[in-house]
Amino acid sequence: MTTTFNVNKIRNDFPILKQQVNGCPLVYLDNGATSQKPQSVIDAIVNYYSTTNSNVHRGVHTMSQQATDGYEGARAKVRQFINASDDREIIFTRNTTEGINLVAHSYGRQNIGPGDDIIVSNMEHHSNIVPWQMLCEEKGANLRVVPIDDAGELLVDEYEKMLSSRTKLVSITHVSNALGTILPAAQIARMAHAHGAPILFDGAQAVPHMPVDVQELDCDFYVFSGHKLFGPTGIGILYGKAEYLEAMPPFLGGGEMIKSVTFEKTIYNDLPYKFEGGTPDIAGAIGLGAAIDYVNDLGFDQITAHEDELLRYGTDALSTIEGLKIIGTAEHKAGILSFVMDLAHPHDIGTILDEQGIAVRTGHHCAQPVMQRFQIPATARASLAFYNTKEDIDALVKGIDRVIEVFS
Amino acid sequence: MAGLSDLYQEILLEHNSKPRNFRAVDDANQTADGYNPLCGDQITLYLKVVEGVIDDVGFQGTGCAISRASASMMTQSIKGQSVEKAKEIFDAFHYMITEPGGELDLDTLGDLETLSGINEFPTRIKCAVLAWHTMNAALSGESKVTTE
Numbered sequence: 232m233t234t235t236f237n238v239n240k241i242r243n244d245f246p247i248l249k250q251q252v253n254g255c256p257l258v259y260l261d262n263g264a265t266s267q268k269p270q271s272v273i274d275a276i277v278n279y280y281s282t283t284n285s286n287v288h289r290g291v292h293t294m295s296q297q298a299t300d301g302y303e304g305a306r307a308k309v310r311q312f313i314n315a316s317d318d319r320e321i322i323f324t325r326n327t328t329e330g331i332n333l334v335a336h337s338y339g340r341q342n343i344g345p346g347d348d349i350i351v352s353n354m355e356h357h358s359n360i361v362p363w364q365m366l367c368e369e370k371g372a373n374l375r376v377v378p379i380d381d382a383g384e385l386l387v388d389e390y391e392k393m394l395s396s397r398t399k400l401v402s403i404t405h406v407s408n409a410l411g412t413i414l415p416a417a418q419i420a421r422m423a424h425a426h427g428a429p430i431l432f433d434g435a436q437a438v439p440h441m442p443v444d445v446q447e448l449d450c451d452f453y454v455f456s457g458h459k460l461f462g463p464t465g466i467g468i469l470y471g472k473a474e475y476l477e478a479m480p481p482f483l484g485g486g487e488m489i490k491s492v493t494f495e496k497t498i499y500n501d502l503p504y505k506f507e508g509g510t511p512d513i514a515g516a517i518g519l520g521a522a523i524d525y526v527n528d529l530g531f532d533q534i535t536a537h538e539d540e541l542l543r544y545g546t547d548a549l550s551t552i553e554g555l556k557i558i559g560t561a562e563h564k565a566g567i568l569s570f571v572m573d574l575a576h577p578h579d580i581g582t583i584l585d586e587q588g589i590a591v592r593t594g595h596h597c598a599q600p601v602m603q604r605f606q607i608p609a610t611a612r613a614s615l616a617f618y619n620t621k622e623d624i625d626a627l628v629k630g631i632d633r634v635i636e637v638f639s
Numbered sequence: 640m641a642g643l644s645d646l647y648q649e650i651l652l653e654h655n656s657k658p659r660n661f662r663a664v665d666d667a668n669q670t671a672d673g674y675n676p677l678c679g680d681q682i683t684l685y686l687k688v689v690e691g692v693i694d695d696v697g698f699q700g701t702g703c704a705i706s707r708a709s710a711s712m713m714t715q716s717i718k719g720q721s722v723e724k725a726k727e728i729f730d731a732f733h734y735m736i737t738e739p740g741g742e743l744d745l746d747t748l749g750d751l752e753t754l755s756g757i758n759e760f761p762t763r764i765k766c767a768v769l770a771w772h773t774m775n776a777a778l779s780g781e782s783k784v785t786t787e
Contacts, residue, residue: 576703578678579647582763586643594678608679608701637647638704 236533242618244269244525255588258626263408263567263614264592265458266439268522272462275521279514287513288487288504302513305520306503312523313453314444315470319502322469322476323511327435328358330454330469331402333506334431335362337479338452339400345371347399350428352377352385352414353604354407357597359433363402372399379604383410383559391422398428405437405453409598409610410559411542411567413441416448424449429475435459439616440538440565442531445470457515461616462522466515469506476502483508534617538566541615545624552631558610566615569596572631574638577611583637584611584630591627645756646763647704654708659715664697673700673773673784675765680706684773693717693725703766705757710770712751722778729771736767 242248245267250257259267279301285294287302309321324330339362343349349363353376360374367374375398377390385403394401401423406413416432423430429451437443438455445453452475457466471479481488481499485508490498499505526534545568549555554573572580581593592612595602602608613627667685674681680702687695696714713732717725731747732754739758757767765786776784 576707578680578703578763578766579705582646582760583643599679602679608681637643638652 236529236537238537238618238620241529242620244271245618246270246273248618252588252590253586258587258589258623258630260613260615260619260623260627261590261592262439262459262616262619263436263596263612265464266461266616267618268461268463268518269525271525272518272521276463276514276518279517284514286510298513301517301520302511305516305523308520308523309468312443312527313438313468313470314446316446317473320470320473320476322471322503322506323516324454324467324469325465325512326456326458326467327356327433327454328362328467330452330467331358331431331433332362333469333482334402334452334454334471335366337482337506338429338475339363339366340370341478341480343370343372343399346397347372348375348393348395348397349373350375350377350390350393350398350401350403350423352390352403353379354383354385354410354412354598354601355402355404356408356433356435357599359402359404360600363400373397376600377403379412381605383407383412383561385412385414385419387415387418387422390419394422394426394428396426398423398426400431401428402431402433404433404435405443406434406440406565407559407598407601408436408567409569409596409601409612410561411564411569411614412559412561413437413563413565416450420449436565436567439526441535451475457519457522460519460522461525462519463512463515465512466519468519473502476506481505481508485509487511529617537617538615538619541619541621541624542566542568544621545613545615545627548624548628549631552628552635554635555631558605558607566619568613568615569610570612571607571610572634575634577609579638580611580631580634583634584627587626587630587633589626589630646760648753648756650712650750650753651704651708654711655704658698658707658711660697660718661699661711662697663699664695667695667697669777669780671773671777671782671784673769673776673786675702675706675769675786677765678703680766680769682706682710682770682773684710684770684777686774686777688722688778691722693720693722698770702769703763705754705763705766706769709754709767712754713770713774716749716751717774725774725778729775732771733768736764 283297285298287299306321420430431452434455453470458464488508558569577593594609664685667687669686682700685697698710731744
């Protein structure tokens with residue numbers, strides 16, 4: 232049962248939002264880069280280091296068991312959060328990038344060979360391009376890119392034409408970080424499977440905004456970062472179907488990922504530990520668990536409704552500004568408002584907004600192929616979270632007025 | 640604390656909207672590309688150096704107001720100067736941008752002094768120095784330079 236959505240009360244849970252920046256109240260609209268943390272997440276991390284800090288799965292002492300319980304408890308929360316069927320399918324990583332690289336190194340090097348195709352889209356983050364380019368170069372495979380239209384929608388027909396018996400993996404974003412497009416993930420997965428190819432979704436920009444059910448999507452891999460989901464930096468998740476993870480070789484060799492080691496032969500550990508070599512970010516995992524609790528308490532029904540309303544309000548407000556163009560106008564969008572202005576370069580927009588305490592991202596958003604597609608060098612991007620308000624959008628509009636004033 | 644008006648001075652905005660020497664130089668003999676991977680700012684600088692003197696200079700590319708105005712003002716300040724003098728101007732400019740509160744060589748800097756407010760905006764220093772590092776690269780015979 233969720234409580235009533237009261238954005239002012241929610242904002243009180245985030246200490247950083249009370250700050251002044253450059254003498255103005257902080258207006259934080261850079262959630263696509265990283266989200267802010269509620270007090271409960273900060274407390275969970277402080278509490279872990281103050282009372283429990285020990286290594287996991289090692290000692291017989293009490294605190295080591297408590298640390299293990301906390302760490303494994305967080306894994307169970309993640310499993311429920313994305314509705315995976317088994318805790319063994321949840322691998323802790325550092326971030327989305329590491330999750331993708333893990334699949335590229337472990338699954339990719341074993342299963343992809345000369346002449347095979349890996350399919351990505353034109354709106355991927357660099358982290359879902361470069362690992363595959365590296366793999367293709369090593370193996371003599373081909374990277375195929377599904378085009379997008381002027382609104383930032385994936386051209387599903389083109390994707391269908393690209394699929395073939397050569398397709399060995401499809402790796403596509405669930406929500407575009409630069410454009411906000413929500414992709415038809417279940418359909419994309421079905422089509423990949425029809426050609427026998429596994430599907431990986433980059434969920435970094437999806438999990439903070441919408442419920443994700445990996446069984447319903449029927450995806451084979453799903454990756455995301457904790458820090459965009461109101462948790463700490465340094466912790467991320469790779470979900471993989473057990474049948475894939477079981478067959479894959481380990482990624483990092485070391486402690487934790489073994490059952491026994493001799494110089495003659497090492498027996499690898501079971502899932503998920505096979506992929507968690509070395510001491511993990513225990514505090515990070517526990518912090519992520521607390522973030523998931525926080526999000527679950529709010530509930531995605533309310534989060535999505537609030538963010539959709541803000542996105543509509545922001546889209547309407549920015550659309551009325553002369554000389555401003557929104558980049559990314561897909562029908563289904565998460566809370567991202569990327570824009571360019573005739574008068575000012577995105578960097579200048581960013582600096583002038585910053586002087587008014589408004590934090591937005593400017594640049595190529597680690598998605599240079601998106602910029603090339605729209606023939607622009609960069610955009611300014613306001614990205615929303617559930618703690619943003621209409622007042623934040625009003626401040627952004629006022630900030631843009633100031634940009635116009637400076638450059639007119 | 641410097642304000643926006645220290646950064647976006649009128650002369651900077653004017654150079655941004657009407658950049659000088661914003662063209663390729665067909666008979667250039669020293670050119671270099673400058674790129675700031677962090678933000679995507681990109682510049683190609685063309686120099687025609689004859690007997691140690693910068694006879695002609697032009698630039699093309701995309702970037703923010705600060706990188707564009709800085710490039711435009713740089714071309715004005717080095718055109719007709721000896722290579723040695725251009726390097727002196729580089730040093731004076733670089734010092735002004737990266738050492739807030741330092742004593743400025745106003746004789747060497749001339750109009751460039753109006754860009755001094757940028758040193759209060761650490762996130763924008765790379766924008767201001769991109770063209771200058773590109774010039775240094777071109778004069779040293781390097782074809783590419785990145786700042787980040």
